[in-house]
Amino acid sequence: MTNPSPDIGPSPSVEARQPTREGVLRAADKIAQLLPQTPLLPLELPNGGTVWCKVESLQPVGAFKIRGAWHRLTDLTDEERASGVVAVSSGNHAQGVAWAARKLGIAATIVMPNDAPQVKLAATREHGAQVVLYDRPGGEDRDTVAANLVAQTGATLVHAYGDPWVIEGQGSAGIELAAQLECFADGGPTRVVTPCGGGGLASGLALALPDAEIVPVEPEGWDDVARSLATGVIQRVPRDAPKTACDALQTPATFPINFAVMSARGLKGLGVSEEEVRAAQRYAFSKLRLVIEPGGAAGLAALLAGKVPADGRTAVILSGGNVDPAAFAHVIAQPL
Structure with missing residues (x-):
């Protein structure tokens, strides 16, 4: 254990x-x-x-996922909104965050696996988010990718469930x-x-x-x-x-x-x-x-x-x- x-x-x-x-x-x-x-x-x-x-x-x-994303992003401070958000998702949380971010005028970057369904990748991009791919089959750590983005940009992490x-x-x-x-x-x-x-x-x-x-x-x-x-x-x-x-x-x-x-x-x-x-x-x-x-x-x-x-x-x-x-x-x- x-x-x-x-x-x-x-x-x-x-x-x-x-x-x-x-x-x-x-x-x-x-x-x-x-x-x-x-x-x-x-x-x-x-x-x-x-x-x-x-x-x-x-x-x-x-x-x-649109529910949690909306509640989280609408509670961001003005300073947090200006710095944008980062999320990790195979597609549903990605779209929820991207949808809410576009409606609120917040920049969103979503870390997604390169084997995610194409329908989810396309929809996330259509909502205006920047998509950063990671190699899930190759064992690349998605959370490390997200942590690096947060450190580089000062964005707020909107975790898919631990928030x-x-x-x-x-x-x-x-x-x-x-x-x-x-x-x-x-x-x-x-x-x-x-x-x-x-x-x-x-x-x-x-x-x-x-x-x-x-x-x-x-x-x-x-x-x-x-x-x-x-x-x-x-x-x-x-x-x-x-x-x-x-x-x-x-x-x-x-x-x-x-x-x-x-x-x-x-x-x-x-x-x-x-x-x-x-x-x-x-x-x-x-x-x-x-x-x-x-x-x-x-x-x-x-x-x-x-x-x-x-x-x-x-x-x-x-x-x-x-x-x-x-x-x-x-x-x-x-x-x-």
């Missing part, structure tokens, strides 16, 4: 602040003034029961979800199943929904959050981790700030196979007419595989929708 320190340290302003439910509510107010709510759709499961799908793939950037503002912003999805489910099911969610990479969304949901069970779901072999929560010590993804189509969930380890929130709520994670993820993509397309990328379908995969029960007030986060068209066509061409 290992208990690593973060690969790239947070700024002093991040270290001095902890995410709170009050911060989640403030982020939700910001988002409500900026964007319409994403839909909450009922979905009948093949083994019986209904799950409520929070469709974050329909955000302007195709993912919930209190980002955690609070992602949690705003839970505030929306709870209000919607109150209308549709006469009560808030008892359980929320969510895709999980570094734990930013799971942490935010844990703060937003103190009375609901939060279930983080990761690809098999990349289940460091589940192992961390089970052992009580932060675990890393092994160097020989298997290939996964869930590029959005390929994070090396959770951060202490996320681990603390998830541990305090007693979260328990689980893993899903590549085939279970593909089956979830097909099911969402067939039943809801939704395009969901592999990582965004991880939570639904767990439900369809019977790894998590649905009690009528169980919800699942579907995010994101940034998938290579050819790869998606190949997946959905297979039978359910």
